[in-house]
Amino acid sequence: MNQSEMSRAKRHLETTRKMKEMLPRFFMRQMERRFSGDEPLAWCMVGVPPELLKAFDLLFEWPENFGTMCASRLVAPHFIEVAEGDGYSQELCSYVTNTMGYCKLTKDKGEPPEESPLPGGMGTPSMLLGSGFICEPRWKWFQSIATRFFNVPVYSSDPLAPPWDIDPRDPRIEEHYLALLREDLAGQIDFMEKHTGKKLDLNLLRETLALSHEALGYWRDTLALRKAVPCPMGSTDYFHSIIPQMYLVGDQEAVDFYKEMYEEVKDRVDRKVGIVEEEKYRLIWFGLPPWFNMGIFNYLESLGAIVAYESTYNVGDYFEVDLSDPLEAIVRRTWQRAVKMHDYGAETMPELCNPAVFGGFSGSSLLDELVEDYSLNGALMHLTRSCRAVSFGEVHTKNRLARLGVPSLIFESDMADPRLWSDAQIKNRLHAFLETMDKAAGGG
Amino acid sequence: MTANNHITTHLSNAAVESEKRIRRIKAESGKPVIGYLCCFAPPEIISASGAIPFRITGRPGEDNTAADAYVEPYGCTYVRNILARAVRGELEYLDGLVISHSCDMIQRLYGIWTYYHPLPYSYMFNVPHQVSPWGQDFFKRELGFFQESLEKFTATRVTPSALKETVATYNRNRTLVRELYNLRKETIPAVEGSDILNLLIYGGSLPPDDFTILLEEKLAKTKLRKPREEKAPRIMLWGSIMDDPSLLLMIEEAGGRIVADDTCIGFRVWEKDVPLTENPYDGLTDHYFVNFQCPRTDRGPGVNRFDYLLQRAREYNVDGVIGYCISFCDPHKFDYPDLRDYLKKEGLPMLLIDDNYSFEPAGSIKTRLQAFLEMI
Numbered sequence: 001m002n003q004s005e006m007s008r009a010k011r012h013l014e015t016t017r018k019m020k021e022m023l024p025r026f027f028m029r030q031m032e033r034r035f036s037g038d039e040p041l042a043w044c045m046v047g048v049p050p051e052l053l054k055a056f057d058l059l060f061e062w063p064e065n066f067g068t069m070c071a072s073r074l075v076a077p078h079f080i081e082v083a084e085g086d087g088y089s090q091e092l093c094s095y096v097t098n099t100m101g102y103c104k105l106t107k108d109k110g111e112p113p114e115e116s117p118l119p120g121g122m123g124t125p126s127m128l129l130g131s132g133f134i135c136e137p138r139w140k141w142f143q144s145i146a147t148r149f150f151n152v153p154v155y156s157s158d159p160l161a162p163p164w165d166i167d168p169r170d171p172r173i174e175e176h177y178l179a180l181l182r183e184d185l186a187g188q189i190d191f192m193e194k195h196t197g198k199k200l201d202l203n204l205l206r207e208t209l210a211l212s213h214e215a216l217g218y219w220r221d222t223l224a225l226r227k228a229v230p231c232p233m234g235s236t237d238y239f240h241s242i243i244p245q246m247y248l249v250g251d252q253e254a255v256d257f258y259k260e261m262y263e264e265v266k267d268r269v270d271r272k273v274g275i276v277e278e279e280k281y282r283l284i285w286f287g288l289p290p291w292f293n294m295g296i297f298n299y300l301e302s303l304g305a306i307v308a309y310e311s312t313y314n315v316g317d318y319f320e321v322d323l324s325d326p327l328e329a330i331v332r333r334t335w336q337r338a339v340k341m342h343d344y345g346a347e348t349m350p351e352l353c354n355p356a357v358f359g360g361f362s363g364s365s366l367l368d369e370l371v372e373d374y375s376l377n378g379a380l381m382h383l384t385r386s387c388r389a390v391s392f393g394e395v396h397t398k399n400r401l402a403r404l405g406v407p408s409l410i411f412e413s414d415m416a417d418p419r420l421w422s423d424a425q426i427k428n429r430l431h432a433f434l435e436t437m438d439k440a441a442g443g444g
Numbered sequence: 445m446t447a448n449n450h451i452t453t454h455l456s457n458a459a460v461e462s463e464k465r466i467r468r469i470k471a472e473s474g475k476p477v478i479g480y481l482c483c484f485a486p487p488e489i490i491s492a493s494g495a496i497p498f499r500i501t502g503r504p505g506e507d508n509t510a511a512d513a514y515v516e517p518y519g520c521t522y523v524r525n526i527l528a529r530a531v532r533g534e535l536e537y538l539d540g541l542v543i544s545h546s547c548d549m550i551q552r553l554y555g556i557w558t559y560y561h562p563l564p565y566s567y568m569f570n571v572p573h574q575v576s577p578w579g580q581d582f583f584k585r586e587l588g589f590f591q592e593s594l595e596k597f598t599a600t601r602v603t604p605s606a607l608k609e610t611v612a613t614y615n616r617n618r619t620l621v622r623e624l625y626n627l628r629k630e631t632i633p634a635v636e637g638s639d640i641l642n643l644l645i646y647g648g649s650l651p652p653d654d655f656t657i658l659l660e661e662k663l664a665k666t667k668l669r670k671p672r673e674e675k676a677p678r679i680m681l682w683g684s685i686m687d688d689p690s691l692l693l694m695i696e697e698a699g700g701r702i703v704a705d706d707t708c709i710g711f712r713v714w715e716k717d718v719p720l721t722e723n724p725y726d727g728l729t730d731h732y733f734v735n736f737q738c739p740r741t742d743r744g745p746g747v748n749r750f751d752y753l754l755q756r757a758r759e760y761n762v763d764g765v766i767g768y769c770i771s772f773c774d775p776h777k778f779d780y781p782d783l784r785d786y787l788k789k790e791g792l793p794m795l796l797i798d799d800n801y802s803f804e805p806a807g808s809i810k811t812r813l814q815a816f817l818e819m820i
Contacts, residue, residue, distance in 0.1 A: 087781035089798070091772050132573050132742075136548045139573050139742050140778030146745030147782050154745050158579060160545070163568035164555055166589075176585050183578030346555075385518050388772060389548050392519045395512070396556055412518070 005423035006074060007295025009236035012275055015261040016237045019244070022257070026247055027118055033059050034123045040196050043125040045142070046246065047133025047157060049330050051212050052189070054250040055205035056196050060129075061122050062246050063141075067095035069117040070102070071291035071416035078115055079105070080417055093137040094386040094416035103149040127195045129188070130156035135389030155191040158184050161338035164346060168339045177338070181331045189327075206326040208250035213318065215249055218258035220318040225265045226308045227374050230274020231282065232265045235297040235307040239289050242313045280304035281434055282375050286311045287382035287391050288415035299427065300380075303434055308374045312390060367397070371404050378437050379408035380430070384415045407440060409433040458642040459501040459687060462649030466498050467537050469651065476539035476598065478565065481526065481553075483713055483736065484544035485569035485590055486728050491652065492602045492610040493594035499648030499709070500535065501687040502526050505802040514556050520549040520772050521801035522685055527553060530561055540565030540597065542590075546740050547775055565597040573742045575734050583733045584725045607724045613652045614718065620659035621714035627666060628703040629760055635666050637681065637702025638692035644709050645687055677820050680704040680757050682783070683768035684776050690803040691768060698813040704760035706753055707768070712737055739775040747786040754790055764820040766813070767796040793820055 011017050033039055042060045044053065053060045070076040071094075079101030080094055086104055088097050102121070105113040112121025128150075130142040139156060146154045160180060162168050168177070189200050219241075226233050241261060248254035268274075283300070285307045290296060297307060319336040321329040346364035370376060379401050381394040398408045411429050414420040470477050478490045479500040487497035502525040510528040517524075529535055541563050543554040551568070558566045570586055572579035591602055621644070627634040643662060647655040679700045681692070685708045692702055705711055716735065719727035733741075743749040757765065765787055769776045784794045795816040797809060 087784060089769075089777045089780075092774065092777055096778075136740060136774045137778065139740070140775065143742065143745050144778060144782060147747060148785075151745075156574065156742055158572050158574045158576070158742075160570050160572060160582070163570065165558065165566065165568070173589075176582070176589070179585075180572065180578055180582045183581075184574075184576075187576060187578065383516055383518060388519055388774075392516060392549065392552050393556070395514055395516050396559070399514070410516070 005421065006293045006418060007298070008072070009240070009294030010298045011236050011240060012234060013237045013241075013261065013264055015257065015264050016240050019240060019257075022253070023243065023247070030059065030061070031120055034120075040126040041123045042127050042129045043122070043142070043145075044129045045131045045133070045138055047131025047138075047159070048129045048188075050246060050249045051205060051208040051330070052192065052200075053129075054208045055201055056192055056198055058192070058196055059123075061125070063099045063122065064095050065243065065246055066102075066118070066122055067098045067416050068291040070098050071418070072294065073117040074292055074418060075115040075117060076292065076416045077419055079113075080419075090386070090417075092386060093135070093141070094414055096137055096141045097386075098416055099141070100144065100148075103145055107149050125150055125152055127152050127191075128154040129192070130154060132156055132158050135387070137389070153191070153195055155188055157188050159334055162342060164342065168342045174335070178331060178335060181334055182328075185327060185331055202326055206323050209323050209326050209329055211252060211255055212250045213321075213323075215254040215258045216245075216318040218255070218262040219245070222258065222262045222265050223309075223314075225262070225269050228269040228272075229282075229375055230272065230276070230279045231306045231308040231374075232268035232274060234275040234301060235285055235289065235310060236294055238307075238310055239294065239313065275306050276301045276304055278304050279306055281306070281378050281437055283307045284309045284311070284370060284374070284376050284379045285382070286379060286394055286397060288312055288384050288387055290382065290413050290418070290421060291416055292418040293421055293423075296426070296430075300430065303431065305378075305434055307380070308376065309370055364400075367400055368404060371401075371406055376406060377441070378433070379406055380433075381408055381410040382415075383410050383412045385412060385420055386414050386417060407433070407437055458645040458689075459503070462498075462501070462646050463537070465646075466496070466649045469496060469649075470537055476565070477537055478540035478542055478594075479535065479538040480542040480544075481550060482544040482546040483708065483738070484546060484571045484732055485542045485567070486587070486718075486732050488607065488610045488614050488718070488728065489587065489591050489602065490542070490594060491614075492607045493591070494598040494600040495540065495594065496651060498538070499645070499687075500526060500538075501645060501648075502801065503529065504688045504690060505804060514560060515552070518772065519552075520547075520770060522770050523549040523553045525801055527557060530557055538563060540567075542567050542569060544569040545571045546738065547773075549772070565593075567593050571733065571741075573740065575741060575743065580729055580734060583729050587725045587728055604724055608720060610652070611718045611720060611724060611727065613656075615720070617647070617652055617655050617659060618714045618717050620656065620663060623663055624659070624666065625704075625711060625714070632675070633678075633701055633703055634669060636692075636696055637679075637705065638689040638696055641686065641689045641692055641705075641709065644714075645689075648709070676701040677763045677817050678703045678761055679817075680706065680753075680760065680762040680765045681710070681768065682706045682753065682765055684770040684773045685709070686768060688803075691766075691797065691799075691809070694803070694806065694810055695766060695813055695817075698810060698817050700766075700813070700817045704756050704762055706737065706756065708738075711756070739779045747782060750783055750786050753783070754787070754792075757787075757790075757792055762792065764816065765792055765794040766816070767794055769796060769798050771798070771800045 039059050042058055043063050044060050046064055076098045080097045082101030082104050083097040084090055088100055128142040128146055130138055132139055142154050146152055166173055193199055244254045244257050283305055319333050321332045323329050344364035344366040383391045383394055394410055401408050411426055466477055476495045477498050478495045479498045481500055490497035502522050508524040508528045510531040511524040543550055545551055554568045567590055569590055572582050595601055677700050679702045681702055687709055695702055718731040721727040737752055780796055787794050
């Protein structure tokens with residue numbers, strides 16, 4: 001790894017640039033709470049409804065997001081190497097190994113390591129709220145943290161969805177899965193009530209869900225605006241604007257953020273302001289981004305390539321649900337995602353990826369729709385060595401895209417471990433791929 | 445049909461022999477063959493529905509490039525190996541496929557396999573990770589849907605009494621396998637670990653009654669056989685799927701004795717009988733989900749989740765543990781540091797062999813095995 005090869009992302013939207021003030025404010029508020037009392041602190045995974053956390057007024061942190069921050073500050077390799085020294089394989093999810101190394105250093109030193117990207121690092125958790133939403137490593141991750149480092153209670157939610165060849169509209173199948181989702185959610189709430197000492201306030205949950213859905217409505221509409229030519233928003237703004245979905249969803253602040261972002265992007269569409277001057281290539285991005293080198297998207301832009309759609313981190317997909325029973329609303333929202341994926345016939349992910357839209361359309365007929373709607377003419381697939389959950393299936397997706405006449409490039413690296421990034425080689429491959437697209441378009 | 449008297453003489457290549465045999469059984473019986481991977485979907489239900497369950501095996505070290513057109517290189521080499529076999533048409537005898545929701549790679553294999561190479565029957569058996577009351581309820585309902593799909597395919601209704609009878613037949617084999625395992629508790633074990641694995645691989649291709657005959661033959665012969673006398677370090681094997689005896693043979697050649705195991709085709713399936721409950725699904729849920737010790741299932745934090753292993757190590761008087769992890773095997777690779785430390789605390793050394801499902805380079809693996817065996 002040559003650190004000089006890594007470049008930070010340039011954001012194009014005013015709204016996402018403002019996050020540089022908004023997020024520190026949020027983290028300061030969190031920190032004040034952490035240091036001002038003995039409130040319980042939950043470490044959470046994506047898949048835990050943030051609305052529930054808000055409804056319990058529970059202090060929370062996201063180790064996955066902490067992993068992206070460690071990656072972008074290039075301190076992840078240090079933590080990952082500590083974990084590797086402890087016996088964790090380099091093949092394992094680098095978000096996880098980053099946390100394991102961080103936890104080991106914290107435990108050994110009795111305080112968070114000074115390399116932590118947040119001042120004071122992450123706090124010491126009093127509970128772990130996991131989710132089997134996306135992949136297998138997530139089941140082992142919090143189990144190992146609570147075994148090796150912090151002896152705290154763990155609840156991992158267990159959402160399942162029907163495989164691609166089972167009819168989710170068969171009422172018996174629907175009830176089979178809904179029963180699991182309902183009881184699992186009830187189990188999660190029981191756990192939270194027990195370990196926070198608070199009773200869930202259903203009214204507050206309903207209000208939080210309403211605000212959350214309002215924010216996600218703006219998010220959905222913003223993403224739809226990217227169909228415009230020229231594309232008004234690129235990946236650097238996309239990947240950074242998912243963060244409020246984790247930390248702030250359910251707050252008015254998030255509604256304001258996504259509304260403002262929508263208006264800014266809409267204005268760009270109206271004025272036909274794109275990200276690149278001459279849009280030669282409109283791409284879809286598959287896989288997790290290289291958080292340590294987000295400038296790669298700006299590099300693509302410098303070559304006239306804009307990514308108009310990303311397969312991952314669309315964690316807050318929007319669904320209409322009846323909020324009168326807020327618990328049933330959470331269950332139905334999860335189920336609707338599963339049904340949506342099923343409708344698109346996602347062969348490779350549904351049984352795994354579940355109710356998340358997280359990369360769930362790999363290989364599905366949703367691709368046909370996206371290629372058409374977003375006027376896509378190429379695909380980049382980031383094969384992340386340490387995350388097979390997201391990248392295993394990219395060859396299949398490539399095959400599906402080929403049938404649509406859309407060329408694609410698979411290149412290997414990682415989401416958090418920059419040791420797997422080879423700048424010159426990757427840029428050469430990207431460049432060569434775009435040239436091939438030129439030749440193909442020119443009939444050469 | 446009875447077991448072939450010459451079976452045991454062919455067991456050195458059990459996986460290959462079992463495929464020859466399943467083709468023959470299929471031709472003779474006219475019954476459909478349902479291949480399966482992982483152990484969550486009970487083969488008892490497949491048998492009771494009038495089909496023949498068959499444990500699909502890979503061919504370690506064989507060329508996987510046929511899979512490249514469908515899956516990426518960064519993935520479980522076992523899964524790639526199985527898919528490559530399917531793509532090459534080597535599993536043409538299968539009429540159906542059952543894959544359980546065990547790990548990410550296996551699930552993905554189901555989608556990709558059935559998309560490109562659909563079979564007359566296929567079922568993805570969904571399994572929760574939490575052994576919660578609602579997880580168990582889901583598992584029981586899933587058993588019902590699985591059974592229904594088979595009944596539809598084979599046009600055979602599975603009555604509770606037929607299922608109970610099949611479970612009882614399989615349990616007879618469990619008793620016999622446990623008897624064989626008991627012979628390994630002796631100071632000089634009467635049977636080698638590689639022999640047992642071959643037998644279990646081969647048994648995965650047999651109708652249960654035939655397997656009973658084979659096990660009885662094996663037991664009788666083993667009891668008569670004079671074991672090799674020299675004392676050797678007693679090893680327990682732990683880790684990823686092992687459907688080939690190569691590593692066991694290497695350990696034995698290096699002077700170790702494999703007396704116990706915790707792998708997919710090993711003791712897990714045979715350790716206990718399936719309880720013969722009023723509703724057969726209760727017993728099957730107990731066996732194949734609640735008590736089935738696959739690391740993909742969440743048993744909460746803490747090292748107590750490994751107690752069953754320690755207990756087994758004590759029972760078989762184990763001197764050391766050899767772990768085997770196939771590339772990208774998340775469930776096992778995540779457990780390794782916790783398990784290693786736990787065993788070390790209990791005075792049991794552990795060696796981990798990381799492999800890409802090829803057992804190569806054999807020289808380097810053998811050197812590590814020898815050093816470990818000398819050390820203990």
